[in-house]
Amino acid sequence: MIILGINAYHADASAAIVVDGKLIAAAEEERFRRIKHWAGFPTEAIRYCLAEAGASIHDVGHISISRDPHAHFFKKAWFALTHRPKLSYLKDRLRNRSRVMDIRTELLEVEDGRLEAGRKPQTSSLNLNAKVHYVEHHRAHMASSFFVSPFYQAAVVSVDALGDFVSTMWGMGKGKSINVKGKVMFPHSLGFLYTAATQYLGFSKYGDEYKVMGLAAYGEPEYVDAFRKIIRLKKDGNFELRLDYFRHHSDGVSMSWEGGDPVIGPIYSDRWEKLFGPPREPAKELTKEHKKFAASLQLVFEDAYFCLLNQLYERTGLKRLCIAGGCAMNSVANGKIFDHTPFEEVYIQSAAGDAGTAIGSAYYVWNQILGMPRSFVMDHSYWGPEFGEAKLREVLGVRREGADAKMREAAGVRSEELERQKCTVDEIQDEEELCRRAAAAIADGKIVGWFQGRMEWGARALGNRSILADPRRAKMKEVLNSRIKRREPFRPFAPSILIEAVGDYFEKSYPDPFMIKVYTIKKEKRSVIPAVTHVDGSGRLQTVDRKANPRYWRLIKEFEMLTSVPVLLNTSFNENEPIVCTPEEALDCFLRTKMDVLVLGNYVIERADKLT
Secondary structure (H helix, E strand, O other), rough: OOOEEEEEEEEEEEEEEEEEEEEEEEEEEEHHHHHOOOOOOOOHHHHHHHHHHOOOOOOOOOEOOOOOOOHHHHHOOOOHHHHHHOHHHHHHHHHHHHHHHHHHHHHHHHHHOOOOOOOOOOHHHOOOOOOEEEHHHHHHHHHHOOOOOOEEEEEEEEEEEOOOOEEEEEEEEOOOOEEEEEEEEEEOOOHHHHHHHHHOOOOOOOOOOHHHHHHHHHHOOOOOOHHOOEEEEEEOEEEEEHHHOOOOOOOOOOOOOOOOOOOOOOOOOOHHHHHOOOOOOOOOOOHHHHHOOOOOOHHHHHHHHHHHHHHHHHOOOOEEEEEEEEEHHHHHHHHHHHHHHOOOEEEOOOOOOHHHHHHHHHHHHHHHHOOOOOOOOHHHOOOOOOOOHHHHHHHOOOOOOOOHHHHHHHHHHHHHHHHHOOEEEEOOOOHHHHHHHHHHHHOOOOOOOEEEEEEEEEEOOOOOOEEEEEEOOOOOOHHHHHHOOOOOOOOEEEEEHHHHHHHHHEEEOOOOOOOEEEEEEEEEHHHHOOHHHOOOOOOOOOEOOOOOOOHHHHHHHHHHHHHHEEEEEEOOOOOOOOOOOOOHHHHHHHOOOOOOOEEEEEEEEEEEEOOO
């Protein structure tokens, strides 16, 4: 049985495919379209998933969409009558609803990608064999965590900005079912609180909240009392926003989900500005007050987060916890769960945000609706495209037995650019030698692009589409930013660490293969790995298991053998764009930046002269 899961007409559009209960493939549309957080219909991601499963759309038995426009209809109607949001907002939501409810045209385009420009597909010609399921947004979030977790029974919570008129939902998962126990309805939302503060600080792009999380470590939380005028925590774990500080309930928040870069209009109101003062203009310097503001936001967010989780524990009595939703990407808060709640085990999958609902909706159908037993655990994130050796040779234009002049000609401009930049290309089939050479380059202070196997699922590069560097070099953060990443200086870089060594370097040893928790680095180790130690002594770690990613594990092990440090600095393989997907994109990024080495499968591409 084939189930195709889709997150459509929403930011981070994505697709996933499940065959007989096993996840076969999953990917975000942004990786194919090359636009961050791409919103719309995930045509290319669906094509990829179908190809990976060796199926056509007609082979699919069930299609799940992580939206249910019918959910909470009467609450939506009552809200519209009592709050009277702008007509333009209502029209926008109705248009979005109609697109979600009618996906046949889009699926026809998936099936036939060769339609002539300007010609509309005939929806009547598509006879879908699949049953279409509309899964409520937060149920899909909860399913995306619990049904792929290693836990038979757990408390489950989804914390987000908004989905199907709900911001937060919690309950219990047991076996093949999730029992919803409670929810927080729109317009009260921890996600909207964080987004409003992010916009106020001058970070206006969709998904910029993580920047504020990084900035928070630089300030003291001196605005907490002011923030507590905005949000009220209840004894039952719920929360309420003081709505006069916001405009999403009255004006409606303008959103663009039709395709391309998602855009959200301003959320905070004039009264917010009266409380905190004028907002920061994006080009202006970040002051000490801005850092205090970010620190205060993070603290108040954590108070609400832990209040919710503690009440969830009181209701369930369960020691295991599954979390999903956009707010589950707050890795700083996640790393403190063990300190501030009784939970002993926590599972958060790598695409905890909206992209993950494609997997969640598929497993909600498989387990909850169809009642099939659980048979899959997501213990790694490598569910995207991979490329064989023949493809890599074609991209590089490598002359070898079986590679003719036509193949080299196909490499075209890239091959010429490699020669112009005086790059050597070596093939190393022996994995130990390959990893030893890459580790030696990193230990020598070189920046290495690492392109291997299947692309990661989720927001983090986890050792298959990564840029790697030496964490021992205090200046490496500045070097990476000046030569490649161009990021704000307050944003930290992350450590990848052998799972066997976590307790030696961090105050906590609970593994996190998805780089979604921040732990405190032991004081005596901060000077050993300064490039991945944040200003507050923390690091957002990825634990690397030999079974999950043997080649990446071996690379870090080789680095440890050279340096006695089982840690690498790991950042995403990109330059102000989505993480690279194809070898062409990896090579292009290498050539236009000041990366020293690119390890592309078994090929090592290295510039003759070390860059500065």
